[in-house]
Amino acid sequence: MKNVILKSSGLMISVLAIAACAPVKPVATTPVAIPPAAVVIPPRPIAPAGSYAGMTIPPLDADGTRSSPNKNLTPDEIIWNLRSAYTVAAVGCRGGANENFTALYNEFIKKHSKYMAGISKNIDKVYQSRIPGNAGLRARDTDMTNLxxxxxxxxxxxxxxxxxLAVAYxxxxxxxxxxxxxxxxxxxEVDAIFTGFYDSYVAYERALAEWRMKYEPNSADGVTTAAGASSTGL
Known part of the structure; x- marks a missing residue:
């Protein structure tokens, strides 16, 4: 009986050893679908306050800065242009502290009329040196209107x-x-108010064009071109 038991035990051990060496079949699994990441659309660029679509923007000069009637001037022209800004402010600035503009301007003109008249005559001579006669004076009148x-x-x-107002005081x-x-x-400093506004509007147009190309590729309302250039060609 012991021999039989031993043989049976040996057989059992052999079967177990063979079973242990048998390859294990992988358990089938169901793939888990991973949802795509949500697309977060940033806010649409906002135009500078006071701007409007299609507004005329002065071009850039060769030096890369915004064109302006306040660049490349003689000292007399610089004085006169600041005085011209004062004239515009005295006429157009109203309300609050601006109510003092008219009185301040009139006092300034009365006090310095002779000095300013001399500055104006010097500028007339500069224009007439470029364009002889009355044509030079007409050219100056045109430039002053534009200014x-x-x-x-x-x-x-x-x-x-x-x-x-600070200049006036x-x-x-x-x-x-x-x-x-x-x-x-x-x-x-005065001119930077204007050139800064124009630069910010051009930057807005470019940012808007890039935003549209990415998030509204089929949208177009004429404010910017598909390439992101300004509608004014800048």
Whole structure:
């Protein structure tokens, strides 16, 4: 009986060993579907306050800065252009602290009329040296009209009026001998209000074009081109 048991035990051990060496079949699994990541659309770019579609934007000059009637001027022209900005502000800035503009401007003109008349005559001579005779004076009149229109941009009236009110108070206490140095320092600050606005509008147009190409590729309303260039060609 012991021999039989041993043989049976040996057989059992052999069967178990063979079973242990048999390959294990993989268990079939069902693939789990992973949902696509949600597309987060950023807000549509917002136009600068006071802007509108298709507005005319001054081009860039060769130096890469925005074209402006306040660039490349003689010292007399710089003084006169700042004085022209003062004229526009005195006429157009109203309400609150701006109510003092008219009185400040009239006092300034009365006090410095002779000095400003001399500046104006010097500029006339510059124009007539470029274009002889009355044609030179007419060219200056045209440039002055364009300058007044430039300073009359409604989109930046608030910062423009604030800046020019500060200039008005400064000029009340300045002697005429300091007008040149003061104007050379201040005219670029005034001009930056306008060129900065135009630059921000061009940046907005480009950002909007890029946004549309990515999130609204089939949309077009004429504000920008498909390539992202300004509608004004800038």
């Amino acid at each position: 007044y229109n430039y300073f009359s941009l409604p989109s930046v009236s608030d910062p423009f009026c604030d800046k020019m 400064d000029w009340q206490s300045l002697p005429a001998t300091q007008f040149e140095a003061y104007s050379i320092a201040k005219l670029p």
